[in-house]
Amino acid sequence: MNSQTSKSIDSLYEREKKKINTQLQNLFKNREPRSLYAPASYILKNGGKRIRPMLVLFSAKSVGGSFKNVKHTALAVELLHSFSLVHDDIMDNADKRRNLLTLHKKYDLNTAILAGDSILSIAYQELLKDFNNNTKTSIEIFTKALIEICEGQSYDKDFETNKKVSIKDYKLMIQKKTAALTEMCCHLGAVLGGGSQKEIQSLKLFGRYIGFAFQIRDDLLDITADEKKFGKVMGGDLMEGKKTFLLLKALELARGNDKKLLLKLIKDNGTSNKNVLTYKEIYLRLGILELTVKEIKKYTSKALNKLNCLKGNEKEKLIWLAGYLLNRNN
């Protein structure tokens, strides 16, 4: 992609993101009671990258549709994502997200549960607004993803106490927890944009593979990212004993004392801050970072290959988005 194209997509992205943020705020502005909708509004001001709405918009466009066809659907997917973050943050007992207090910390547990529910209810309301003959299909796609997100989160919860998680288990978990959502975004965009069966199928898989790459990249960032930019504690996953791709891969490959230390981290459900460097050194010794990058690249190219069947230049937006998503360090 030449730099001119990239620059123009960049500014398109910023423009659309701004619009989406305004529309999300407008959704909650005049509703009562404020005790419900002010917290919902707070959490949607969190400065997210709005990748998922953009996947919807760009997918629709790539099959010959327009942004207008999926205007509300784009908001619905961000609301679904936001609902799941609010409830996940409760379950993970997370204090902050993107340097802002999580909803249950800013308000309280009950408010966060209910605001999450409510954000989901508004998501369905938005989804219904992009009315055409595909409404039933779009609600089906959306609901299937919602079901999978709950299942994925349940697997993820199970992993906290399961000492024998395999890479295969991990992949099933992230397929449901992360990839189901990005798959849904592209699927909805393709359907509502009027894509052919082949285009729909390809975009669906593009979304799925991008989701895999994105989640594994997220695991990697725990070790490599700039703490301030990422808005999370460096090595936080290790401290919590989270079964990330890196940890599971390391467990597969380690021998001797390294293996012992890794098993201890699993047994203790995490480790203290001061040991993070020790584990990072094990990763380096085993070449885990390179293997993880390789895995991310594998899914990224599987994703990009799926775009080959699309005609015209509009797919460049999706290529750009994949790059944006996977080169982020924030």
Added chain:
Amino acid sequence: MNSQTSKSIDSLYEREKKKINTQLQNLFKNREPRSLYAPASYILKNGGKRIRPMLVLFSAKSVGGSFKNVKHTALAVELLHSFSLVHDDIMDNADKRRNLLTLHKKYDLNTAILAGDSILSIAYQELLKDFNNNTKTSIEIFTKALIEICEGQSYDKDFETNKKVSIKDYKLMIQKKTAALTEMCCHLGAVLGGGSQKEIQSLKLFGRYIGFAFQIRDDLLDITADEKKFGKVMGGDLMEGKKTFLLLKALELARGNDKKLLLKLIKDNGTSNKNVLTYKEIYLRLGILELTVKEIKKYTSKALNKLNCLKGNEKEKLIWLAGYLLNRNN
């Protein structure tokens, strides 16, 4: 209604309830992970009366439709109800419902949040199965009720700390928290059963008024019901300082020492078990129980009046159901 008719509806109700219970269990039987779906299945075994599915079935029938038209919708409304109970029980810190441990007590908080979410996701999936040209309408009706239920719960939460709740505030709260759901059931039944605009409008209001009557009756049962049958502690609402119809009406009418005691209960956010009788005596002195019964009757007859426009005998099922619902002491 003659006793023959009543008896035959009674056995129809029992038969359909049994079917609904089996279908609800089947919904969760073969899904994975069990860590998610076993808790969902547990809470749907709680022996509820399945009033809401029955409102859907009987409403469809009363406008010339069949049970088959709304088979899945009947399950969807029970799932929506169940989702809201699971999350409400967390917020109310309730240990038991219908003499069974609530989900967050039987399992834990995180499981209950996620199982609630998941039950809602399956509700939408079921709703989509009664496919006809009205699918968009039925999802709209369902989503509107979901939004209102969240709003109603938020008002209810606000009431816990609000010392100046009026009867008007109370009515808005129960309209959203309780009546929106019964209204939705009848509305869905009428639409999917193929009712005329007039029939749909009438059944909608029948459902709403029944909901009002039902909630006020629920408030009354806190004082008058048999503890074992009702499955809740007698006077529990007083002990929690809950702003019920009875308490708010008593506050309106009381003077002197009675008023002082009532205001003290409001200020203290409840009272101890040993004072319940004192407050019951105030209610008796002020004629609150009679006034409450009068209010229930008012809404019941408003509801029943709405059935006048329906032709044929099928409306007798709804009349029977209203009676069943409002004469319950369990």
